[in-house]
Amino acid sequence: MRTVPADLVIVANRLPVDRVEQSDGTPGWRGSPGGLVTAIEPVMRANDGTWIGWPGGTETDLEPFEYDGMNLVPMTMSQSEIELFYEGFANGTIWPLYHDLVAKPEFHREWWDAYVAVNQRFAEKAASLANKGATVWVHDYQLQLVPQMLRELRPDLRIGFYLHIPFPPAELFQQLPWRRQILEGLLGADLVGFQLPGGAGNFVRLVRQRVGHKTHRDLVYLPDGRTVRAAAFPISIDAAGFEELAQSDAVAERATAIREALGNPRRIFLGIDRLDYTKGIYARLRAFSELIADGHLDVEDAVFVQVAVPSREQVEQYRILRDEIDRLVGRINGDLGRIGKPAISYLHSSYPREEMAALYRAADIMVVTPYRDGMNLVAKEYVACRFEDDGALVLSEFAGAADELRQAWLVNPYDINAMKSSMLEAYAADEKELTKRMRAMRKTIRQHDVAAWADSFMSELADVDNTHAKPVKPAKRS
Ligand code: GDG
Numbered sequence: 136m137r138t139v140p141a142d143l144v145i146v147a148n149r150l151p152v153d154r155v156e157q158s159d160g161t162p163g164w165r166g167s168p169g170g171l172v173t174a175i176e177p178v179m180r181a182n183d184g185t186w187i188g189w190p191g192g193t194e195t196d197l198e199p200f201e202y203d204g205m206n207l208v209p210m211t212m213s214q215s216e217i218e219l220f221y222e223g224f225a226n227g228t229i230w231p232l233y234h235d236l237v238a239k240p241e242f243h244r245e246w247w248d249a250y251v252a253v254n255q256r257f258a259e260k261a262a263s264l265a266n267k268g269a270t271v272w273v274h275d276y277q278l279q280l281v282p283q284m285l286r287e288l289r290p291d292l293r294i295g296f297y298l299h300i301p302f303p304p305a306e307l308f309q310q311l312p313w314r315r316q317i318l319e320g321l322l323g324a325d326l327v328g329f330q331l332p333g334g335a336g337n338f339v340r341l342v343r344q345r346v347g348h349k350t351h352r353d354l355v356y357l358p359d360g361r362t363v364r365a366a367a368f369p370i371s372i373d374a375a376g377f378e379e380l381a382q383s384d385a386v387a388e389r390a391t392a393i394r395e396a397l398g399n400p401r402r403i404f405l406g407i408d409r410l411d412y413t414k415g416i417y418a419r420l421r422a423f424s425e426l427i428a429d430g431h432l433d434v435e436d437a438v439f440v441q442v443a444v445p446s447r448e449q450v451e452q453y454r455i456l457r458d459e460i461d462r463l464v465g466r467i468n469g470d471l472g473r474i475g476k477p478a479i480s481y482l483h484s485s486y487p488r489e490e491m492a493a494l495y496r497a498a499d500i501m502v503v504t505p506y507r508d509g510m511n512l513v514a515k516e517y518v519a520c521r522f523e524d525d526g527a528l529v530l531s532e533f534a535g536a537a538d539e540l541r542q543a544w545l546v547n548p549y550d551i552n553a554m555k556s557s558m559l560e561a562y563a564a565d566e567k568e569l570t571k572r573m574r575a576m577r578k579t580i581r582q583h584d585v586a587a588w589a590d591s592f593m594s595e596l597a598d599v600d601n602t603h604a605k606p607v608k609p610a611k612r613s
Contacts, residue, residue, distance in 0.1 A: 140266040141206065143184035145175055146257055148225070148277035150188035150207050164190075164202050171274070173373045174585040178593055179205055182270075187260050193217065210260060212253070219249035222450050225277040231452075232307060233276060233300050234413045234507040235533075238452050240310070247313055251280060254320070258284035265292055270596065273324070275299045280316065283323030295596040296324040299370065300509040301535070302334035305341050318346050322355065325599040328368040328592055330509045330535040335365040364599060368592045369535060370510050374519040374584040380492045381520035389493035398476060401436040402562055405498030407491065407513050408505075409446040410483070412456050415504040415531065415548040416443060417463060420479060422554040423502075424467040427478055431559055434476045439502075440494065444485045457483070495520035500527045500561045503534060504548040510535035514543070518580050524573045527561035529554070539579050542572035 151172040157163040166172070179186065185206040190197065197209040212221065223246035232240040258281045261271050272295045273281045282296050308314055318341055321327050329335045339350050342365075349356040355363040380386055397403060404423060408414035423439045426432040443460065447453045464481045471478045486494075495501070501517040511534040518528065518540065530536060530543035537545055544557040 140269070141183065141185040141264055142266050142269045143179065143182035144261050144265045144269060144271045145179065145184060145186040145188075145274070146261050146271060146278060146281060147171065147186070147188045147274040148221075150186060150190045150209060151205070152190060152202050152207065154190055154192055154194070164200070166203060173376070174370070174589040175272075176205065177586065178589055185264055187257065187264065208260065208264065210257060216249055216253055218449075219246050220253040221277070222447065224250040226447055226450055227452075228311075229276045229279075230300070230413075232311060233303050235301075235303065236307060237413050237506045242310075242312055244312075254278055254280035255284055257281050258288060261285055262288035265289060267291055268293070270295065270593075272297065272592075272596070280320035281323075282327075283320045286323040293596060293599065294324045295326045295328065295592065296321055297328040297368065297592065298334065298509075299330070301331070301507055302329050302337050304337050305344065308337070308341055309345070314341075315345055318342055322346070322348075322357065322363050325361075325363060326592070326596045327363060327365045328595075329365065330367065330369055331538060332367040335367050338365050362600065364595070366595065368588055368595075369539060369583065370512070371580065371583050371585045371588050372512050372515045372519060373586075374515070374580045377492065377495075377516050377519035378522050380489065381496050382522055383489075383492075386489055386492045386496060389490065390496035393493055393497040397438050397440070397480060400438050402499045403497055404437065404439040404500045404502055404558070405442075405494060405517075406439070406502050406504075407442040407494065408444065408503075410443040410453065410457055410460070411446055412452060413505050413507055415506050416441065416460055417456075418548060418551060419502055419504045419554065420460070420463055420467065422551050422558060424471060424478060425551070426555055426559060427471045431555075432562065434471060434473055434478050437562065438476075438480055439478065440480045440482070440498065442482045442484070442486070442494065445483060491516070492520055498526065500529060500558065502529045502558065503536075504529065504531045504546060504554060505534050506531070506548055508534040508536070512536075514540060515580055518573065518576045521573050521577065524570045524577065525566070526573060527564055527569055528572075528576065529557050529561050539583065540576050542575045 151167055152164040153167050155163055155165045185208055187208045187210060189212050190209045193214050195211045199208045228240045228242060228246060231238040257278055262285055265271055268291050270293045274297050282294050285294060335353060342348050342355050343350045353364055353366050406419060408416055427434060464479050467479055468477045495517045503511055503514045514528060514530055514536045528543040530540055530545055531548045532545050544561050546554050546557045
C-alpha cells in the first residue's frame with residue numbers, strides 16, 4: 136500500500152486491529168474497535184490520517200495496509216522488546232508507579248534502555264510519514280519520550296500527547312530514576328492532555344520543581360521560546376452507539392437469556408474489568424461474599440457476575456492475581472453457594488460488544504471499584520446502556536469517572552465495610568431513587584461523549600501557538 140505523507144498521524148502502542156487466521160488459512164486482520172478507534176476514526180477519515188502502532192506478536196516484514204478505510208502502519212517488536220519494553224518498563228515500572236503503587240514498580244536499567252530504543256523507533260517512523268506542518272497525536276504511557284524525539288527530528292510538526300492513565304503526584308513520580316527524561320520527553324508536545332485536572336497539575340508542578348522551567352497555571356514556558364499547555368480532557372464513550380446497541384432486539388433477547396440462565400434472581404450484580412490488580416476485583420468479591428455470609432443477601436435473590444478479561448498474562452504479578460481470584464471464587468462458591476446457585480458467576484474471558492451490552496442490560500447493580508483508574512469506561516458504558524433510567528452504579532472515588540458520575544454510590548475501595556454498605560443500599564434502593572440518579576448520570580454522558588472529547592483535544596491543539604504547523608480539519612459528523 137502507498138505510504139504517502141499524512142496531515143494527521145496517530146501514534147499509539149497498539150494498532151486498532153489484531154492478527155487473525157482467515158478461513159483459507161492465510162493471515163489477515165480483524166478490527167479491535169476500542170474506545171480510542173471510535174474517537175479517532177472520524178478525524179482520521181476527515182484528514183486521510185495514518186495510524187502507527189504495534190499489531191501484537193513478533194511478526195516482521197509487515198507492510199502498511201488499509202483496514203476499513205484507515206491507513207495502518209505496523210511496527211514490529213522483537214521478543215526481547217516485548218519483555219523489556221512492553222512487559223518490563225511500560226507494565227512493570229510505569230503502570231504500577233502511575234497507579235499509586237498498588238503494586239511495587241521495578242526499576243531496571245535494561246528495561247529503560249529498551250523503552251528509549253522503542254520510543255525512538257516510533258518517533259522515526261512518525262517523522263518519516265508526517266507531511267510538512269502535519270499534526271501528530273501520540274498516545275499513552277508506553278510512548279512518553281516520542282514527543283521530544285519527534286520534535287528533534289521534525290520541528291515543523293504540531294504534536295499532541297494524551298495520557299490515558301493517571302499522572303501521579305510528585306511524591307511518587309520522583310522515585311523514578313529517569314524522571315527528568317520522562318518530563319522532558321512529554322515537553323516535546325505542544326499540548327499534553329490528561330484525564331483529570333489533578334494529573335495536569337501534578338505534571339506542571341513537577342516540571343517547575345524538577346526541570347526548572349517557568350510555569351503559569353496550565354502553561355510551561357521553555358527556554359527556546361515554545362510554550363507547552365497541560366490540561367485535562369476526560370475521555371468518554373460513544374454514548375449514542377452503546378444506547379442504540381442496548382435497545383436492539385438481539386441484545387434485549389440476550390439480556391433476558393442471561394437472567395434466565397442465572398435463575399432469574401431478584402438482583403444481578405456485575406463487574407467487568409481487565410484482570411488487573413488496579414481494578415480492585417478481589418476486595419469487591421470479598422465484600423459481596425460477606426454480605427451473603429452475614430445474612431444481608433441470599434444466593435436465592437442475588438448473584439455476582441464477574442467478567443475478568445485476560446490481560447498481560449506473561450507478567451508475573453498478573454499470573455499471581457489470577458490464581459488469587461480463582462482461589463477466592465472457589466472458596467466463596469464452595470462455602471456459600473447451593474446447587475445451581477453459585478454466589479459468584481466468574482468468567483475469565485473476553486466477549487463481543489453485543490454481549491457486553493447484554494450484560495449491562497441484564498445487570499441491576501454495576502460494581503466498579505478500582506484502587507486507581509485513569510477514567511474507567513466500563514462505568515460510563517453501563518450508564519449509556521440504561522436507557523430506561525434504571526440500574527445502580529457503585530463506583531470507586533479513585534476512578535476518573537467519579538469526577539463526572541457524582542450520582543453513583545461513591546465508595547472508598549480500601550474500605551470493605553463501606554463497600555458492603557453501598558452495595559446493600561444500591562440493592563435496596565427504590566425505583567424513584569434509581570431513576571433520579573441514573574437520569575442525571577445519563578445526561579452527563581450524553582453531553583460529554585467521545586466525539587466531544589476528540590474534538591476538544593484537536594481544537595485545543597490547533598489553537599496552540601505554533602507558527603510552523605497547519606491546522607487539521609475537524610471531523611465530518613452528521
Ligand atoms: C485504560 C485506562 C481509561 C473490556 N472487556 C471487553 C471489552 N472491554 C472494553 C470495555 C471498555 C474498555 O475495554 C476498558 O476500558 P477501561 O476504561 O474500563 O479500562 P482500561 O482497559 O484499563 O483502559 C482507563 C481507558 O484506558 C481509556 O482512556 O478509562 O482508566 O486504565 O471500553 O468495554 N470490550 C469487548 N469485549 C470484552 O471482553 N468488546
